[in-house]
Amino acid sequence: MKIERLDLQNFRTYSYTSLQFGPTLNVLLGQNAEGKTTILEAISMFAYGRSTRAKHEKELIQFGETQSQLRILFHRNGKQMDMAMKILEKGKQIKVNGVSKKNLSEFLGQLHIVFFTPDDLQMIKLGPDERRKFLNLNMGQFISGFVHHLRTYNQLLLQRNSLLRMRQFDPLPVWDEQLSTVGGVILSQRDQFIQELSFHATRIYKELSNQKETLSISYKTGVKGSNEISYRENLFEQLRQSAHHDVEKGFTTVGPHRDDLLFYLDGKPVSRFASQGQVRTVVLSLKFALFEYIREKTKELPIVLLDDVFSELDLSRQKHLLENLHGAQTILTTTDLENRLKANLNGKVFKIAHGIITVER
């Protein structure tokens, strides 16, 4: 998979810009707050369907403007793709190859990315929300219908919670039935995804840490089950049993909205015992595992986005990183290009200043 061109109009700092990417390494070079991450954010919008850092989508529209437009041209399995997004103050319009799409489910699944950011480290230290976000964004990229199921689940959950607060027991089984049908799908898809990811991550951690420790990643859910049917049946039963307890609490205490992802090194929780360096390697392994997962599922290399993380790695890890991407198209941001990196660099360098991009070489 290769991105050829990205056009942005009134998107954050960019009034208008058009970038033509090279097939392998692309470096976005610039001082802080000049608009480097914004480029990666724009690309990620086509893979995730949303921004990972904007709370409200209208924040993306350039100050003083009323709408923003993004367009990306890329190759996927030898096919030319053209995706476009128009962000308005209320909602957005999306198109794939010139055809308007009503919902995100029809839009996602085209562009695949692995996004490395400095915020990844928080995934280990912060609460389960961050880890569910990782699952949701990345599963949404290629598991057909996942985003739709998640949205349906969240709407049903809101409705169930408002019934709980009104102490309405009678209609609960109707909601529980719907909630467990869609919840069962989410639970089984997450279970499967984490098992596959974990398999790759363990192997990769071993390589990166020179065989010292064993990383294991596991799925933590309060719902018992092993496949869609058992998850659905158990979720229904558990929702029924927790009804009184949930009324006391005023919210639903069981279900995939409470899931978590756990990381262990030699059986010990990473969040409590690992050093900063180990945490970094765990996160790196997870992202490489995602890379392998996508490569296997789609038979293509995903686009790799590296935001400010490259310069923090030591030389051997920098080398390992680039070598293990198997020639995937990579777009990395940095404030200063280390001389040694520059010498080995076989790619395109873009200089970014005040929302203006120039090609250095």
Ligand SMILES: Nc1ncnc2c1ncn2[C@@H]1O[C@H](COP(=O)(O)OP(=O)(O)O)[C@@H](O)[C@H]1O
């Ligand atoms: N909606 C917006 N309109 C105009 N500028 C914006 C908007 N949102 C953010 N910015 C500006 O974008 C810049 C941040 O860009 P960013 O891509 O994060 O920079 P970098 O990654 O190079 O440090 C800041 O200067 C910020 O003020």
Ligand SMILES: [Mg+2]
């Ligand atoms: Mg940045």
